[in-house]
Amino acid sequence: MNALAIVLRGVPAGIALSSVAVAPTSHAADAPSAVATPTAAPAVAPMASPTAPQTAFKVSPGPLGTALADFGSQAGVTVQLDSRLVEGMKTQGIDGSFTVRGGFAALLAGTGLDVSESSPGVFLVRSHPAVTSDAPDATTLPVVNVSAQSEQNPYGPTAGYVAYTTSSATKSGTSILEAPQSVSVVTRDQMTEQNAQTLNAAVRYTSGVTAETRGGVATRYDLLTVRGFDADAYWNGLKQIGNGMYATPQLDPYLLDRIEVLKGPVSVLYGQASAGGVLDQESKLPTRAPLHEVGIEFGNYGHKQATFDFSGPLDADGRYLYRLTALARSEDGQVNTTRNERIAIAPSFTWRPDSNTSLTLLALYQRDPRSTSYGSVPPQGSTLPSPYGKLPSDFYDGDVNFERFSRTQESVGYKFEHKLDPNWTVRANGRYYHIGNDYASVYSNGLEADNRTLDRAAIGSTDQMNTVALDNQLEGRFSTGPVQHTVLTGFDYQHMASSYLLGYGAAPSLDILAPDYYQSITDPARTLTQVRSNQFGVYAQDQMRFDHVVLTLSGREDWTHSSSLTHDSGSGTQSAQSARAFTKRAGLTYVFDNGIAPYASYTESFTPQAGVDATGKAFDPERARQYEIGIKYQPNNYDAMFTVALFDLTRKNLLTTDANNPNFQSQAGEARSRGVELEGKMSLTDSLNVTASYTYLDTKYTKDNSGLQGQYLPSVPQNQASLWAYYTERRGPLAGLSAGAGVRYTGQTYAYDDAYRLSSFLLVDATLRYDLGHLAPRLKGSEIYVNAQNLLNKRYVASCYYSTWCAFGYGRQVFAGANYRW
Incomplete structure (x- = not known):
């Protein structure tokens, strides 16, 4: 995996990449420790500017790379960076009105990094001149164009196995930490690496799920239980409705980017529902x-x-x-x-x-x-x-x-x-x-x-x-x-x-x-x-x-x-x-x-x-x-x-x-x-x-x-x-x-x-x-x-x-x- 993939790990799933130009880089382990040391940014108050307009932004706490991608998504700008610079770094996020430059500065406070606008709408994140770095020259950095989707749409792929946001628990793109119910996410990477070819196979390693309750006999239906009871299958947030007999929908996992398993009763958001919960594909x-x-x-x-x-x-x-x-x-x-x-x-x-x-x-x-x-x-x-x-x-x-x-x-x-x-x-x-x-x-x-x-x-x-x-x-x-x-x-x-x-x-x-x-x-x-x-x-x-x-x-x-x-x-x-x-x-x-x-x-x-x-x-x-x-x-x-x-x-x-x-x-x-x-x-x-x-x-x-x-x-x-x-x-x-x-x-x-x-x-x-x-x-x-x-x-x-x-x-x-x- 190239260095670019590190910064994408943990990015909320709703953030889509518009283009990626990857330059040759050495391995992240070769980066100097002064840059890779984890740093937690303090809670930040909104910054005012007398000349530039301010906009309301809300970026959740978490990995710095994720936060920068979220902010670029909301601001509608391109973020350019070498992922080695932010590996292991965290931020407490921002919540308030900022200029675009002010928002970047708030997110990067205390990290030893700063930002410059290399061209209109393109912001380059790099080490502060006082910090020694052998990162590639700015002209060869990988480019990440973040779409204007907000952090509230965690529907796309998540690099690695760790998802930080959920769409099923609240229908509002909430941080998993804040969701008041247990939810597990199976990412595209996990499905690919385990070669899951049925929904049952995709959730075999998920807590609370008893997969393949009909064993290897029934592949035509997704027969499983969550917390001991039946659960409902959803597709893109909408129920996969069956007729109660043999006409029951089934999707092939190859068509999916992620599966969320929301455990327990959820009629409050979805209406009539099985007690086991929801599997949203x-x-x-x-x-x-x-x-x-x-x-x-x-x-x-x-x-x-x-x-x-x-x-x-x-x-x-x-x-x-x-x-x-x-x-x-x-x-x-x-x-x-x-x-x-x-x-x-x-x-x-x-x-x-x-x-x-x-x-x-x-x-x-x-x-x-x-x-x-x-x-x-x-x-x-x-x-x-x-x-x-x-x-x-x-x-x-x-x-x-x-x-x-x-x-x-x-x-x-x-x-x-x-x-x-x-x-x-x-x-x-x-x-x-x-x-x-x-x-x-x-x-x-x-x-x-x-x-x-x-x-x-x-x-x-x-x-x-x-x-x-x-x-x-x-x-x-x-x-x-x-x-x-x-x-x-x-x-x-x-x-x-x-x-x-x-x-x-x-x-x-x-x-x-x-x-x-x-x-x-x-x-x-x-x-x-x-x-x-x-x-x-x-x-x-x-x-x-x-x-x-x-x-x-x-x-x-x-x-x-x-x-x-x-x-x-x-x-x-x-x-x-x-x-x-x-x-x-x-x-x-x-x-x-x-x-x-x-x-x-x-x-x-x-x-x-x-x-x-x-x-x-x-x-x-x-x-x-x-x-x-x-x-x-x-x-x-x-x-x-x-x-x-x-x-x-x-x-x-x-x-x-x-x-x-x-x-x-x-x-x-x-x-x-x-x-x-x-x-x-x-x-x-x-x-x-x-x-x-x-x-x-x-x-x-x-x-x-x-x-x-x-x-x-x-x-x-x-x-x-x-x-x-x-x-x-x-x-x-x-x-x-x-x-x-x-x-x-x-x-x-x-x-x-x-x-x-x-x-x-x-x-x-x-x-x-x-x-x-x-x-x-x-x-x-x-x-x-x-x-x-x-x-x-x-x-x-x-x-x-x-x-x-x-x-x-x-x-x-x-x-x-x-x-x-x-």
Whole structure:
């Protein structure tokens, strides 16, 4: 990595680079210690100038390079510097009215650096003449043009593993230190270095997340839990709405720049939501810096993949930007006789008519003609003993002639932002999404007493779904005396219209010792169901800052309505249901000067539920509430983020058997998750990235009428831990060589109704990567790599999500590939 990359590490993700001209530099370690010594700038008051106009600026504390990029972004000027000069330096930021020169001076106070305007709108940061430096001459310094996006848009890439801002926690681009809720960010660098090809793989090393709860069987859906409960997938801040059957959106991680995992109930910002939280997937967006990348990859299971990613300006002024990202993949599924196939292309276009306005249009076409299996294995022979020994990890319970899965996803959307003035901003996001889905499968219903005859049934579903999601926001900043406010108000809307032909039928049994996968199976009779749903929500939030204290208060009102029409037996069965819910959140954070930030918060969620009780009364929404305390730590002298969170999360109004009317359900159920999460993300140098986590969960049904009370939630381990480190050699004969390794531990889990217990497992991942440009100049931009997941080919059962349905985890996957960038 060249010296320029160091200054970009930790830059808020919303800051896009418009052009980069990299000059030859020596390694950062060769810079004199007088320049590299960390320096914390004191808190700075606004500086006045009698001649130049002043503008309100707010730059958060943090790495000096990040702060300079933020300030240049807000001022709409170009920042030119050698990244070695600011490596390891920190600043307490600024907040007030400054001239451009005054703002730079305030940020650089006490650092031994100063700034000069080398040409109109171009500011050069360099060592003060009194400070000795062997940095390159100013005429050869790398140039970083920072776009006029503000620090409040952390949506783009983050160099390294450490992100300092979050868009999901408050919808207002808040510092992670100030967000009163636990949030983890998986950056593009981490996804690339771990070669994550599913959302599950991308969050394997994230605290609180139990990934791949259906193991290596189900790749077509992102099945995972956060803090023991389901979580909702979002894309660019808008919900990925499903129809409740088999039409469920899924994005390929290659199309993404970052993934934010916001843990716990968040209806106060997002409306109806699962108790586990939100996984917000942020797209690769157009860049001002020209970007060209092509890649090929091969691996076991017949894996073949090709990718390209192009981006850059369409005009000299950088007002029109584009990006075109695409992928094609084909491979055998881990389950015998199955395959995965995918083609995805995501074009986007940005128009910036001025420094205060931005409009980005995004589109997606993703076609999955095939997608392995959605079946299971019986517990006998997988996690429980069997008189016939162990089942193979590629065991298939379906039928080759009957099995099919085909999904097409199409989407268009927009992201709009306009600054009314330095303190007020309007945003509007919207998306239309279409899914066409055809699914048929034979699935197991458990082994008979002979332990070799597998009972089976058939299912078929053809789905069509259209959704619309809109979110409109107004953000303002002002002060009331000594208290600074960041106020966010918004209105959002979600609409879903779906129809599906669904049928269940019989299927012949299967002899697991001599399976016949080509039997005659009749497609089940189908019933057409049409579903419509709408959600309207209004929300308001105020982040109040007084000295080191940040108080966040949020409230939201939602109205939901859903209807269903089922065409059965020549007649129609129609139902409709409406719900209204108010949710709230309160959080208090104290940010010390040394980067330590203890916090406490309370937050809620709701989820509408269909159906009626024995009296005919419609079910109330499920409710969840969470109490959380924790400490976040962002060191002043190196690039890292550490978090500790303790939480108590409860879901109420769960459906369970009515104790007085067993043929009906009541809302007497309740489930609880308590635990602690520890996570650290470190980019210790420009060569070493580390992420580590530990999670303890105590998840149980606390109220239930069907026998579950006091039992553990299925497939949720009490203990999880992970560690991943990635190192790049920058000098010497091994320069250009990178190596990474990680371990993932998952503790014991229970099957549904605690029928039996599953063993813990430990998995090892590893990777090697080499920059061929170190061999010969003509190979600059080329790299080769090999990546292994579950390197030791550990055979394990990922979960038994029901008493008769279990899933093997992924076996060893080895990918080797090459990329070329120019």
